Amino acid sequence: MAERYSSFAPGGTAWLLQRVTAAFLVVVLAFHFFLLHFVNHAAEIEFAGTQARMENVGYFLTMVSFLVAGTFHGVNGVYNALINQGLDGTQKKVVLAVLVIASLALIAQGIYVATTMAGWT
Template sequence: MAERYSSFTPGGTGWLLQRLTAAFLVVVLAFHFFQLHFVNHAADVTFMGTQARMENIGYFLAMVLFLIAGTFHGVNGVYNALVNQGLTGTPKKVVLGVLIIASVALIAQGIWVALAMSGMIY
């Protein structure tokens, strides 16, 4: 029988955060989908409506946390998949650095847009 290998340490912080973000994403994605496909149909979603939703602090925080959790979950998954495929040494460090920089840039840009959409900055 083939041996199971995972770059995640069972019970480790990365393993736990991957599972917690997955659970959070399922809940927030369901909320997001419900809001933008049942409450507000896709054809009715407008810039002004988005601004109105983002002015609600609960919605704003949910979307910012959605961004952070989604970014972490996706990037952590990609990184660990690459490690599981045998990425080691300097290429592993380079990939980690690039993914961290890309994640920080994505989160910073997303928060900037969320703040602008909420009217907190201009």
């Protein structure tokens, strides 16, 4: 029988954060779909409504947390999938650096858009 291999060390920080962000994303994604697809139908979503929602500090913090958790969860998953495929050495360091830089850029851009939508910039 083939041995199971995972780059996640059970009980490690990355392993725990991957699961915590997954649970958080499921809950916030359900909230997002409920609010933006059932309470407000897609045809009713307008720029002004988005601005009004982002002005609410609770909503703003939820969406920024959604952005950070989603970015971490996705990038950490891709990184560990690449390690599971045999990525190591210098390639591993380069991929990690590129993913970290891309993640920080995505989060910075997302926070900039969120603060602009909230009217804070």
